[in-house]
Amino acid sequence: MIEAVAAPEAQAPTVLYRAKQMARAVGLTRGRVAAARMACERHALAVGGRPRLRAGGRVLCYHSVGQRALGVNDVKPARFARQIALALDLGYRFVPASRIAETGGTANELAITFDDGHRSVLTAAAPILKAHGVPWSLFVVSGWCETIGSDRSASLLTWREIAELAADGVEIGSHSVTHPDFGRLGEAETIEELVASRAMIERRLGFTPTSFAIPLGQSMNWTSFAQKAARAAGYRTLYAQAEETRPAGTVPRTFVTAFDHDLIFQALLRGHFDAWEEWV
Template sequence: MVTDWSEGASPWATDEVLSWRDLARLAAAGVEIGSHSATHPDFGRLDAAAAREELCRSRAMIDARLGFMPTSFAIPLGQSANWTPVAMRAAKAAGYDLVYAQAEETRSAGTIARTFITGFDNMRVFSAALSGVFDRWEEWG
């Protein structure tokens, strides 16, 4: 989750972003809540201090609002160019154990591949994702 968006600073309509109440309900139901940063920046462009601020602020806000410190982080934009060794060191120092990137074959060292499926995707896209069709795909590259 992007913490500033749940605080009302979302670039989209508020009904497209989960509220803290929604997130608390999900957490109570056993859903893992992880960080996706405070503001959704491109970490590939951040220096060490800015990366640390994003990572620590998001984690602290989740703790303040939901009562726990997340240990997983999903890279905003998720591509290989959006994550650097500097960002990885900042994530580890901030207390994140798992860092999720996007493509299996192009992700940065030390990250875990993630695949996301949206409400716009159909069974063909879902099946393709499961079979590895997107393992080298860089959406913005």
């Protein structure tokens, strides 16, 4: 009896499935591979990259401070405090992000922004920033703020806490309703994310935000239609999460990652990562 032999194309799914099983068995996941790649890229550019001269200020983009579940987006509290102190020691001064957005700022000016609305921004980052007298901005995902009582809500700021931050001088902007990739949204969905998030912030906090931080914020995460729709919705300032590769008409921001120790952070301030994108 002759046994049938599967064609190569029929064997491929089985081989791929087994490969994935083996990767999971040793702890390799897509997230971990991507994180390892990012760590290598950051170190290589910090050591071998070239500084980029700039006349204006730089807006830094953070996400959380001490929430390990957020992976590459999370900066440890001690490291965050060190970065603020190091920047000051290097002769930088911190100004509101709106100043750099409106005037371009000067070469020794930095601004601090946070995306999403994670709880550690209040519990860990805010005390450090207040101790140094550093102004900062927070861009909230309005739909996430409505998750009170869910498993996710414990890691996010409540509307009451955001209102307290605003009363303390923190600039509050929108980061959409659900944090989508605007590069993949249809026109109706794009308008809904922009308009509804702005309306919800006004309803919950009593003021209407005029700034918007693009979720993901890379070159492929925004469209010309989204740009026009954001302006029509009433946003005056649109922040990206990239420098030289950002979408046209947006304000650049430099992404700070979990891997940015002193060497990398200083290279970041000198512009070594200005042509770099997170997932490109």
